[in-house]
Amino acid sequence: xxxxxxxxxxxxxxxxxxxxxxxxxxxxxxxxxxxxxxxxxxxxxxxxxxxxxxxxxxxxxxxxxxxxxxxxxxxxxxxxxxxxxxxxxxxxxxxxxxxxxxxxxxxxxxxxxxxxxxxxxxxxxxxxxxxxxxxxxxxxxxxxxxxxxxxxxxxxxxxxxxxxxxxxxxxxxxxxxxxxxxxxxxxxxxxxxxxxxxxxxxxxxxxxxxxxxxxxxxxxxxxxxxxxxxxxxxxxxxxxxxxxxxxxxxxxxxxxxxxxxxxxxxxxxxxxxxxxxxxxxxxxxxxxxxxxxxxxxxxxxxxxxxxxxxxxxxxxxxxxxxxxxxxxxxxxxxxxxxxxxxxxxxxxxxxxxxxxxxxxxxxxxxxxxxxxxxxxxxxxxxxxxxxxxxxxx
Amino acid sequence: xxxxxxxxxxxxxxxxxxxxxxxxxxxxxxxxxxxxxxxxxxxxxxxxxxxxxxxxxxxxxxxxxxxxxxxxxxxxxxxxxxxxxxxxxxxxxxxxxxxxxxxxxxxxxxxxxxxxxxxxxxxxxxxxxxxxxxxxxxxxxxxxxxxxxxxxxxxxxxxxxxxxxxxxxxxxxxxxxxxxxxxxxxxxxxxxxxxxxxxxxxxxxxxxxxxxxxxxxxxxxxxxxxxxxxxxxxxxxxxxxxxxxxxxxxxxx
Numbered sequence: 001x002x003x004x005x006x007x008x009x010x011x012x013x014x015x016x017x018x019x020x021x022x023x024x025x026x027x028x029x030x031x032x033x034x035x036x037x038x039x040x041x042x043x044x045x046x047x048x049x050x051x052x053x054x055x056x057x058x059x060x061x062x063x064x065x066x067x068x069x070x071x072x073x074x075x076x077x078x079x080x081x082x083x084x085x086x087x088x089x090x091x092x093x094x095x096x097x098x099x100x101x102x103x104x105x106x107x108x109x110x111x112x113x114x115x116x117x118x119x120x121x122x123x124x125x126x127x128x129x130x131x132x133x134x135x136x137x138x139x140x141x142x143x144x145x146x147x148x149x150x151x152x153x154x155x156x157x158x159x160x161x162x163x164x165x166x167x168x169x170x171x172x173x174x175x176x177x178x179x180x181x182x183x184x185x186x187x188x189x190x191x192x193x194x195x196x197x198x199x200x201x202x203x204x205x206x207x208x209x210x211x212x213x214x215x216x217x218x219x220x221x222x223x224x225x226x227x228x229x230x231x232x233x234x235x236x237x238x239x240x241x242x243x244x245x246x247x248x249x250x251x252x253x254x255x256x257x258x259x260x261x262x263x264x265x266x267x268x269x270x271x272x273x274x275x276x277x278x279x280x281x282x283x284x285x286x287x288x289x290x291x292x293x294x295x296x297x298x299x300x301x302x303x304x305x306x307x308x309x310x311x312x313x314x315x316x317x318x319x320x321x322x323x324x325x326x327x328x329x330x331x332x333x334x335x336x337x338x339x340x341x342x343x344x345x346x347x348x349x350x351x352x353x354x355x356x357x358x359x360x361x362x363x364x365x366x367x368x369x370x371x372x373x374x375x376x377x378x379x380x381x382x383x384x385x386x387x388x389x390x391x392x393x
Numbered sequence: 394x395x396x397x398x399x400x401x402x403x404x405x406x407x408x409x410x411x412x413x414x415x416x417x418x419x420x421x422x423x424x425x426x427x428x429x430x431x432x433x434x435x436x437x438x439x440x441x442x443x444x445x446x447x448x449x450x451x452x453x454x455x456x457x458x459x460x461x462x463x464x465x466x467x468x469x470x471x472x473x474x475x476x477x478x479x480x481x482x483x484x485x486x487x488x489x490x491x492x493x494x495x496x497x498x499x500x501x502x503x504x505x506x507x508x509x510x511x512x513x514x515x516x517x518x519x520x521x522x523x524x525x526x527x528x529x530x531x532x533x534x535x536x537x538x539x540x541x542x543x544x545x546x547x548x549x550x551x552x553x554x555x556x557x558x559x560x561x562x563x564x565x566x567x568x569x570x571x572x573x574x575x576x577x578x579x580x581x582x583x584x585x586x587x588x589x590x591x592x593x594x595x596x597x598x599x600x601x602x603x604x605x606x607x608x609x610x611x612x613x614x615x616x617x618x619x620x621x622x623x624x625x626x627x628x629x630x631x632x633x634x635x636x637x638x639x640x641x642x643x644x645x646x
Binding site for chain 2: 018021022025163164169173177180184282291293297
């Protein structure tokens with residue numbers, strides 16, 4: 001079976017471009033150009049140079065010795081938390097800003113939940129001297145004040161999304177409306193592997209540098225390119241798509257996706273889309289999403305703003321329904337404890353998103369000689385307030 | 394013959410109104426429809442509310458959010474409309490987003506529309522290619538006209554494709570915008586209206602987005618076969634309710 005996108009923009013039955021006609025010219029232009037642009041030597045030279053000199057790649061593949069001893073298996077952490085701006089998000093924004101330049105766009109818009117993608121977008125816009133407008137839910141603006149300040153310092157305009165539930169999905173709606181209203185000079189930098197084709201594929205390709213590096217680094221450390229398992233948290237799923245990308249068609253590599261169960265899958269306060277979602281259309285893509293019987297999109301919940309999204313990217317919906325991926329959900333409590341445990345065991349403060357991936361070792365056992373790579377997608381600086389509140393620090 | 398085709402064959406400068414079902418009050422759907430017909434409106438788009446209406450501005454989104462709060466659902470809308478053809482004979486179109494239709498079951502949805510006497514559907518996020526591949530046959534089986542949108546950015550080539558796939562009218566979005574965000578038309582719009590008119594398409598065109606008063610209605614219908622008013626009508630409903638419909642229609646033509 002093919003786990004990557006097909007020529008029509010689908011992963012199995014998921015994906016496509018369910019967009020109003022107003023967006024068709026923009027999305028179609030991107031669809032026709034993205035592979036050509038990305039394949040050009042000139043693009044790749046600039047992209048690779050920025051990843052190395054500006055982002056600080058390659059990020060280490062770190063053997064977590066004490067954690068491995070605790071769980072009696074071999075755990076490697078892919079240190080995306082060490083990227084410039086503190087998370088993997090910048091891999092994609094670097095790629096997309098270069099794409100936008102080649103498409104002749106002068107104005108950049110983005111949506112953000114926790115603010116990580118907003119910061120990563122504001123950063124590359126500052127780097128390239130392009131105007132940047134970031135849509136962010138009013139509620140997220142209140143709970144992520146430091147990232148709002150960062151975006152402003154970087155020169156971006158942060159526009160509150162005041163419609164609907166005032167969180168990530170509404171910020172995405174507002175960004176899409178901005179794009180409808182500005183159809184010629186604007187590029188929309190989507191932050192995850194969601195949205196209409198070609199976005200899920202384009203973002204996955206920009207993030208695929210993660211698994212490309214894992215292959216080379218594992219060869220050096222273990223004498224083999226493939227781990228037994230690769231583990232990542234999934235909200236929309238961009239860090240996961242990057243970590244899985246070069247392993248999708250290697251059945252010997254187990255793919256583990258970790259979703260946010262929030263307060264528990266059946267509490268009504270959860271973001272575990274694979275367990276709670278049904279097939280539907282969100283933000284231009286056919287995928288699994290949380291919705292009422294009547295097809296209204298419902299509001300998810302997770303302590304982690306980055307996982308607080310009612311859908312998953314179409315690649316992940318396909319990994320789930322085809323059985324290629326093993327989907328596990330982790331509660332707020334288990335994630336928070338796993339985050340604190342990593343601090344004490346390895347001296348690394350992880351983002352709460354990434355803590356969800358770390359939490360699986362408490363319940364999912366691995367063999368002593370299994371090589372398990374966990375994508376540590378971001379650092380926890382942005383989450384300090386949450387950690388302080390939760391642990392009464 | 395479908396009521397939409399019949400109306401378009403017999404009349405020019407059509408006035409069409411969009412409103413959100415179940416707004417301002419849950420039980421207003423039928424009274425609004427009856428009043429629109431009584432006041433000489435030619436056609437109506439009944440908005441099926443959606444939680445995430447990407448192509449709509451704040452006025453229509455807020456009305457949809459309120460309608461959902463009022464308890465509007467697809468099932469309830471069909472229930473409210475079950476006897477509508479006893480009192481209302483003008484063409485009726487359901488306009489909404491694709492996800493609620495998908496959850497109801499596309500075929501069930503089409504079947505129900507036919508039972509009630511709905512003449513067509515406008516689903517802005519159901520793209521042309523998907524429609525042709527998966528749904529066209531079904532729509533035709535149940536006698537439903539599917540209406541596609543074009544914008545000033547739509548290429549001539551694509552307009553021709555859309556014209557070939559249409560069997561009622563083409564919904565001309567007046568400018569690059571979400572609903573309710575325009576005031577008045579400039580040369581850019583009239584050039585666009587003229588350009589489309591000169592393409593001599595098979596299907597008549599009706600202009601929507603940015604029509605709010607007699608001036609914009611007349612500007613649009615100088616070129617196109619009709620025009621659709623949405624946000625401005627909903628603003629009036631918010632302020633005056635169903636009783637305000639007569640006066641509103643008189644200000645347009």
